[in-house]
Amino acid sequence: MTQTTSGMFDRIQRPTLLLNSAIAQENIHRIAIKAREQGVRFRPHFKTHQSAVIGEWFRSEGVTAITVSSVEMAQYFAQAGWYDITLAFPVNWRQIESLGVLSRQIRLGLLVESPETVQFLGERLDSPVDLWFKVDTGNHRTGLPWDQPAAFCQLAAQVFNYSNLHLRGLLTHAGNTYNARGAVQVCQLYLQSLDRIIAVQRALEGAGFRGIQISVGDTPSTSLCPTFGPVDEIRPGNFIFYDAQMLNVGACTSNQIAVTLACPVVASHPERSEVVVYGGAIHLSKDFVREGDQMHYGLVALPQGDGWSAPLPGAWVRSLSQEHGMIHIPPEDFSRIRVGDILSILPAHSCLTVQVMGEYLTLQGEVIPTLNRQPMA
Amino acid sequence: MTQTTSGMFDRIQRPTLLLNSAIAQENIHRIAIKAREQGVRFRPHFKTHQSAVIGEWFRSEGVTAITVSSVEMAQYFAQAGWYDITLAFPVNWRQIESLGVLSRQIRLGLLVESPETVQFLGERLDSPVDLWFKVDTGNHRTGLPWDQPAAFCQLAAQVFNYSNLHLRGLLTHAGNTYNARGAVQVCQLYLQSLDRIIAVQRALEGAGFRGIQISVGDTPSTSLCPTFGPVDEIRPGNFIFYDAQMLNVGACTSNQIAVTLACPVVASHPERSEVVVYGGAIHLSKDFVREGDQMHYGLVALPQGDGWSAPLPGAWVRSLSQEHGMIHIPPEDFSRIRVGDILSILPAHSCLTVQVMGEYLTLQGEVIPTLNRQPMA
Numbered sequence: 001m002t003q004t005t006s007g008m009f010d011r012i013q014r015p016t017l018l019l020n021s022a023i024a025q026e027n028i029h030r031i032a033i034k035a036r037e038q039g040v041r042f043r044p045h046f047k048t049h050q051s052a053v054i055g056e057w058f059r060s061e062g063v064t065a066i067t068v069s070s071v072e073m074a075q076y077f078a079q080a081g082w083y084d085i086t087l088a089f090p091v092n093w094r095q096i097e098s099l100g101v102l103s104r105q106i107r108l109g110l111l112v113e114s115p116e117t118v119q120f121l122g123e124r125l126d127s128p129v130d131l132w133f134k135v136d137t138g139n140h141r142t143g144l145p146w147d148q149p150a151a152f153c154q155l156a157a158q159v160f161n162y163s164n165l166h167l168r169g170l171l172t173h174a175g176n177t178y179n180a181r182g183a184v185q186v187c188q189l190y191l192q193s194l195d196r197i198i199a200v201q202r203a204l205e206g207a208g209f210r211g212i213q214i215s216v217g218d219t220p221s222t223s224l225c226p227t228f229g230p231v232d233e234i235r236p237g238n239f240i241f242y243d244a245q246m247l248n249v250g251a252c253t254s255n256q257i258a259v260t261l262a263c264p265v266v267a268s269h270p271e272r273s274e275v276v277v278y279g280g281a282i283h284l285s286k287d288f289v290r291e292g293d294q295m296h297y298g299l300v301a302l303p304q305g306d307g308w309s310a311p312l313p314g315a316w317v318r319s320l321s322q323e324h325g326m327i328h329i330p331p332e333d334f335s336r337i338r339v340g341d342i343l344s345i346l347p348a349h350s351c352l353t354v355q356v357m358g359e360y361l362t363l364q365g366e367v368i369p370t371l372n373r374q375p376m377a
Numbered sequence: 378m379t380q381t382t383s384g385m386f387d388r389i390q391r392p393t394l395l396l397n398s399a400i401a402q403e404n405i406h407r408i409a410i411k412a413r414e415q416g417v418r419f420r421p422h423f424k425t426h427q428s429a430v431i432g433e434w435f436r437s438e439g440v441t442a443i444t445v446s447s448v449e450m451a452q453y454f455a456q457a458g459w460y461d462i463t464l465a466f467p468v469n470w471r472q473i474e475s476l477g478v479l480s481r482q483i484r485l486g487l488l489v490e491s492p493e494t495v496q497f498l499g500e501r502l503d504s505p506v507d508l509w510f511k512v513d514t515g516n517h518r519t520g521l522p523w524d525q526p527a528a529f530c531q532l533a534a535q536v537f538n539y540s541n542l543h544l545r546g547l548l549t550h551a552g553n554t555y556n557a558r559g560a561v562q563v564c565q566l567y568l569q570s571l572d573r574i575i576a577v578q579r580a581l582e583g584a585g586f587r588g589i590q591i592s593v594g595d596t597p598s599t600s601l602c603p604t605f606g607p608v609d610e611i612r613p614g615n616f617i618f619y620d621a622q623m624l625n626v627g628a629c630t631s632n633q634i635a636v637t638l639a640c641p642v643v644a645s646h647p648e649r650s651e652v653v654v655y656g657g658a659i660h661l662s663k664d665f666v667r668e669g670d671q672m673h674y675g676l677v678a679l680p681q682g683d684g685w686s687a688p689l690p691g692a693w694v695r696s697l698s699q700e701h702g703m704i705h706i707p708p709e710d711f712s713r714i715r716v717g718d719i720l721s722i723l724p725a726h727s728c729l730t731v732q733v734m735g736e737y738l739t740l741q742g743e744v745i746p747t748l749n750r751q752p753m754a
Contacts (some may be wrong), residue, residue, distance in 0.1 A: 014448075015473040047699055069700050071391075089700055090643035091664070092655045093717040094390040113644055114717055141701060142644045142653045175698070215690040228407055266467035267490055267519045276519045278469045282732045322424055322728055323446050323466055324518055340470040351699055355659045369484060 008365055009262065009303045009342050014263045015164070015283040017353065018344065019360040019368065023258035024049075024085050025057050026332075027240050031222060032061035040228050043067050043086060045237025048351045050370040051360070052080035067235045071098045076371045078106050085109065086215075088171070088235065090134065090142055091117050103127040111171060113144045115158055122162030131159060131172035132215060135200055137193040139175040147197040149203030152161070156209045167234065169213030170204075172197050177220035182248075182250045190221035195228050223251040231334070243350035244289045244299045245354055260301060260308050260344035261324060261353060261361070265337060273334050277343055280323040283346065285352030299346040300327055306363045308344035317345060385742055386639065386680045386719050392660040393639045394730065395721065396618075396737040396745065397684055398633040401426075402434050404617050408599060409438035417605050420444050420463060422614025425728045427747040428737070429457035431617070443555045444612045448475045453748045455483045462486065463592075464610065465548070467511065467519055468494050471656070473501050488548060490521045493534055496573040499539030502588040508536060508734030509548035509592060512577055514570040523549075523573035526580030533586045544607065546590030547581075549574050553598035567598035571606050600628040620727035621666045621676045635684050636737070637678060637721035638730060640702060642714060650711050656721055657700040661722065676723040677704055679713070683740045685721035694722060 013360040019102055028044075037040035044058055045067040055066070055077060065084035068074045074085050087107035091099070099121075102108050109130040112118050121129065133152060136143030144151055152170075158169045163174070174193035180186045204212050216228070217235035226235060241259045242252035247265070263279030288295045299306040300315035325345065329337060337343070347353040354360075358372040405421075420446040421435055432443070434453060435465035442461040443449045451462050452475070463486035468476070476498075479485050488497050496567055498506065510529060513520030514629040520530055529547075536544045551570035557563045582590050593605070594612035596619070605611060618636045619629035628703035640656030665672045678685040692708040702722065706714060714720070724730040731737075735749040 014469070056624065059607065089655070090653060092391070092641050092643050094641045099389075114716065122715075140649070141696075141698065141703060142646070146650070203451055230717065264469050264471045266469050269519070271522070272517070276467060278466070281729055286665075286729065287656065287658065288663075306660075319518070321518065322732070326518060340497075353664065355699070 008306060008361075008363065011266070012262050012342055013130050014264065015279040015357075017357040017360050018260050018262050018308070019362050020258045021362050021364070024054070024240050027062055027242070027256060027258060030134040031234075031236065032058075032063065033237055035228075035234055036062070038228055040231060041233035043217075043233045043235050044240070045069070045088065045235050046077060048237040048240055048354065050108070050354060050372065051368055052077065053368045055080055055082065065233070067237070071095045071102070071184060073371060074106075074108070078102065081327060083107055086130075086132065086171075086235070088173075091121060093117070093120055096120070099129075100125055100127070102232075103129045109168060113142065115155060117262060118155060118158050118162070118165065122159075122165055123137060125164050127376055128164045128166055130166050132201075133170055135170050135172040135197050136175060137172045137196040138189075139173060141173070141175055143172065143359055146200055149200060152200050153207040156204055156207070164305060167209065167212070169215060170197050170200055170213040170332040171174040174218050174221060176218065177218050178249060180220060180247065180249060186220045186249065186251070187225045190225050191229070194231070198230065201254070219246060220249050226231055229290055234253055238351055238370070241350040241354070243353075244296075244346050244348045246289075247299070247346075248289050248291060253305070254299075254311050254346070257346050257350075259350050259353065260346050261265055261298075262303070263341050265339050265341045267345060268337070270334065271327055273331050274318070275327050275329060275337055275343070277325040277327055277345070278323060279325040279345060281320045282318070282356060283353070284347050284355050285349060286320055287349035287352050289348045290328070296348070297325070301344040302328065303342050303344060311346055385683060385738075385740065389639050389641070389719055391641065392656040392734075393428075393487060394639050394734040394737050395639050395685070396739050397635045398739050398741070399619050400633060401431070404619070404633060404635060405424065405434055405438055408529070408613065408616055409435075412605075413439070415605055415722070418442060419610060420594075420612050422446070422465065422594070422612050423454060424450060425614040425617055425731065427731060427746055429454065430745045432457055442610070444614070448472045448479070450748060451479055451485070455479065460484055463507075463509065463548075464488070464551070468498060470494070470497055473497070477502055477504070480506045486545060489532070490519065492532060495532060495535050495539070495542065496575060497662070498615055499536075499542055502541050505541045505543055507543050507545040509545055510577075512547050512549040512574050514549045514551060515566075516550060517700060518550070518552055522711040525576055525664065526577060529577050529581055530584040530586075533581055538540075544589070546592060547574050547577055548592040551593065551595050554573060554595050555622065555626060555656065557626060560601040563597045563626065563628070566601045567602050567619070568606070571608070571722035575607065575655070597626050597628040610710070613680045615728055618727040618729075621673075621723050621725045623663075624676070624723075625666050625668060631676075631723070633687050634723050634727075636727050636730065637723050638675075638734070639680070639719050639721055642716050642718045645714070645716055647711060650708050651695070651704055652704050652706060652714055652720070653702055654702040654722070655700060655704040656722060658697045659699055659733060660730070661697060661702070661724050662726060662733050663697055664726035664729050666725045672700075673725070674702070675725050677706065678721040678723060679715065680719050680721060688723055
């Protein structure tokens with residue numbers, strides 16, 4: 001091992017998710033300020049970090065309302081003292097008992113998009129919940145299409161049949177911004193999405209439904225759009241760590257990326273300017289970045305002091321199998337890297353990398369667990 | 378919930394990895410017989426199932442030697458009573474202490490491909506280990522290229538300097554068969570790979586090194602090639618469960634696939650003939666199947682009795698986000714599926730799905746844990 005590194009890197013034996021807490025806290029602070037200045041509720045999505053410890057960093061920025069994507073995550077953060085929680089996933093009927101328990105413990109927000117689910121909840125919950133109508137503004141993942149105002153009005157009227165259901169507003173995820181490049185494209189998509197959800201809001205108001213809030217929030221538009229417009233809350237998640245996908249979109253700079261996967265180099269192939277690291281699909285996830293016809297699974301930095309360098313230009317994760325990462329290194333950097341060294345991989349998609357790794361090691365040497373390293377409830 | 382299902386499906390609340398033990402045991406039996414008939418050692422790769430319970434199914438077929446892909450997996454299966462274990466991953470120098478402990482407990486096989494690693498092991502291990510030279514026969518993941526016989530002879534001579542290192546043979550993984558289609562293409566690649574590794578064996582024998590064994594074994598060629606040729610052992614892993622990738626290669630039939638992910642339907646989009654299930658990248662992994670210009674993340678079956686149906690023709694997982702699976706269902710089947718129902722997803726890549734799910738539910742209702750549901754060592 002010829003690499004000159006600090007004590008922390010010397011102790012790393014296997015793929016380890018490193019967290020630069022200062023960068024993450026600065027990322028939180030920046031968006032918290034932006035939301036506060038615009039008078040918008042900041043309801044961050046906690047599916048990215050999945051950690052009660054990291055949740056406290058948000059609390060110290062004044063955050064009191066959060067977003068999660070599963071019943072288990074809602075239970076975990078309720079346990080950690082969070083009271084106002086939106087479960088931003090279409091209601092899973094099969095977890096109705098757990099939803100009932102949660103509705104008695106916290107202020108629970110649920111997403112609905114069909115009369116069947118409204119009826120199901122109305123008949124089966126005995127404590128009140130907030131409902132958000134999921135609006136598909138063009139992303140085509142799920143939600144009621146924005147151009148069907150009559151369907152929204154019908155759904156709203158149905159909600160009023162049930163005293164335990166409270167219509168809080170409209171919610172969308174403009175996930176198509178993930179495929180955009182740069183602020184202009186991202187903000188165009190954001191504004192298009194906003195126009196569409198406002199059209200639904202107006203239709204509902206025209207039909208006599210008042211106080212319909214608007215909830216939006218993907219990381220690209222939250223990061224890049226100077227103003228959020230007439231919305232009530234934003235729900236970004238990924239911005240706390242960012243990643244190679246967000247760098248590719250232009251939503252962050254490389255020095256705003258707060259997590260890397262430290263991977264031992266296990267083989268070297270000078271003839272094709274590649275090294276193999278211990279760090280594969282089970283550590284990074286197999287999500288990827290598409291750049292034109294090419295795809296890659298992450299960018300590559302070197303340990304530097306107690307952290308990591310800027311990404312090496314022209315270096316990327318070419319391929320991943322279960323435990324192997326095949327890394328292209330440009331010839332000018334190749335000679336610096338030896339078997340036994342550590343490379344710091346900037347993941348394609350930090351949310352999924354966090355999910356598979358289950359815990360963080362901060363640059364100060366502290367281990368931070370996530371939900372997935374807790375005993376199951 | 379209008380679906381008519383057995384008691385087991387009725388109890389499923391969230392994404393659950395179902396295992397048809399009878400199919401898995403039949404898959405094991407078929408390859409065990411094939412290996413025995415050809416006088417070849419069957420050293421299955423346990424990275425696919427990662428379970429001590431399932432390991433016993435191999436033991437009852439007479440298997441005594443296994444393959445793993447990490448130090449932790451070696452520790453776990455050593456604990457479960459396995460003695461002859463090859464760690465089929467380039468030696469990670471940073472885990473030398475754990476390797477030392479293992480080498481005193483079991484017959485440990487390690488993969489080397491460089492003089493630096495041979496020297497490293499020779500100087501640091503005090504108990505003997507078997508070495509396999511990793512040969513790159515054209516897959517270009519890692520290994521010493523097959524067309525450099527002098528490098529192999531040099532490495533072999535170096536090994537003989539160390540009394541704790543025992544050269545057992547040559548090992549390759551012809552992973553390029555994963556991109557082939559059908560028996561003819563797969564077996565052509567297998568024979569090419571075999572020719573190449575035999576060329577290295579002859580070069581070593583020509584230089585006076587005797588008893589050099591050959592270890593091969595990817596699932597497509599193990600499944601499809603009628604004879605293995607002059608090899609000493611095979612190391613397939615995936616064949617125990619197979620998956621949509623292997624179906625696409627032609628390495629299995631759909632009724633040989635032994636695992637599916639049971640996923641609750643949470644939203645329905647008749648206008649685009651899609652449903653959304655609770656079951657995303659964190660449950661299936663984000664590995665994919667490439668068919669021509671298209672890619673998908675799995676195939677779709679329906680619960681049937683105590684198991685699942687054949688895959689629905691023309692149905693596939695179009696897209697995955699963290700928890701959402703977007704499923705295309707052809708119009709003729711669409712009307713059969715309601716919110717609250719269960720779909721059985723045949724994963725793109727069962728090894729990675731097992732890894733992220735961490736446990737199985739058999740069709741008899743038994744929970745089988747893997748390494749990843751055990752307390753960490």
